[in-house]
Amino acid sequence: MAKITPIEFKVFSKYIFDVCGITLKEGKEYLIETRLSPLLEKHGCVSFSEIYYKARRDKDLEKEIIDAISTNETFFFRDVTPFEVLQHKILPDLIDKRGRSLRPGARIPIRILSLGCSTGQEVYTITFVLRALGLGTDMYDIRLIGVDVSNAAIAKASYGVYSEFELSRGLSPAQISQYFLKLDENRWKVKDEYRWLATFETHNIFDTSKDLGRFDIIFCRNVGIYFSPIDRIKMYEKIAAMLEPDGYLLIGATESLTYDTDRFVPKKYLRAVFYQPNPAVTG
Ligand SMILES: C[S@@+](CC[C@H](N)C(=O)[O-])C[C@H]1O[C@@H](n2cnc3c(N)ncnc32)[C@H](O)[C@@H]1O
Known part of the structure; x- marks a missing residue:
């Protein structure tokens, strides 16, 4: 495996930060070495300086580097409670609120964003919840979008095909046959x-x-943990600007907004916490 020098690490971590906002502090040299060594080999580079200069001129290589560095860890029904609160509190309340201000017969708009959706498991879990509530596009005008900086993750998410192992992380056999079609021994496609x-x-x-x-509704879970405090603040400012004044924000189980923003107030529902815009703070 290629070794990164201290100067290369400085240059490379700034580059990664500039192209996707991910902060790699000192001590993360191993992460660059293990994740990018296969790319060095693939592109015939002998050092991290060489691949850095190549990537500056080659957008496709830049995308490959982002794909390799981004941590795409995810699984279906991750942490469970966000999906319980979505099903039993957020969606019923939202439909009630939006339905009241519509003319009779108009479809109720529901706009959901998953920021940093990785390979799609979070977004598909949301579709399982929508369907469990009987929400389809006949009575509802649904826009559910998953976005991620990694092209490879988005390609996999769009394809909607997962291995037996990926399904076993979060889903019971009954759920697997309810939501997926078996393609072959190890591949299942979202229905x-x-x-x-x-x-x-x-x-x-x-x-x-x-x-x-x-x-x-915005899901932004386990994304900010890769950013510096300043960038997390920036990220939550962006989220505040994208969220309706009565909208809902869901963050990861190990995350907290306490030191990053006062733009949202926490609300509790059973064992779940969700956030809503703070009416006392406007941008
Ligand atoms: C650990 S995954 C979390 C996936 C999912 N939200 C979950 O909680 O299971 C973090 C994702 O954030 C994405 N990400 C990192 N920086 C990003 C950026 N600047 N813009 C969009 N997505 C980003 C990564 O590519 C990765 O797929």
């Missing part, structure tokens, strides 16, 4: 009735050139 509720797009949270629109 169309769930698949077509979701769309996916490659997007960097810090990209200011693209507006994703406004949302009623």
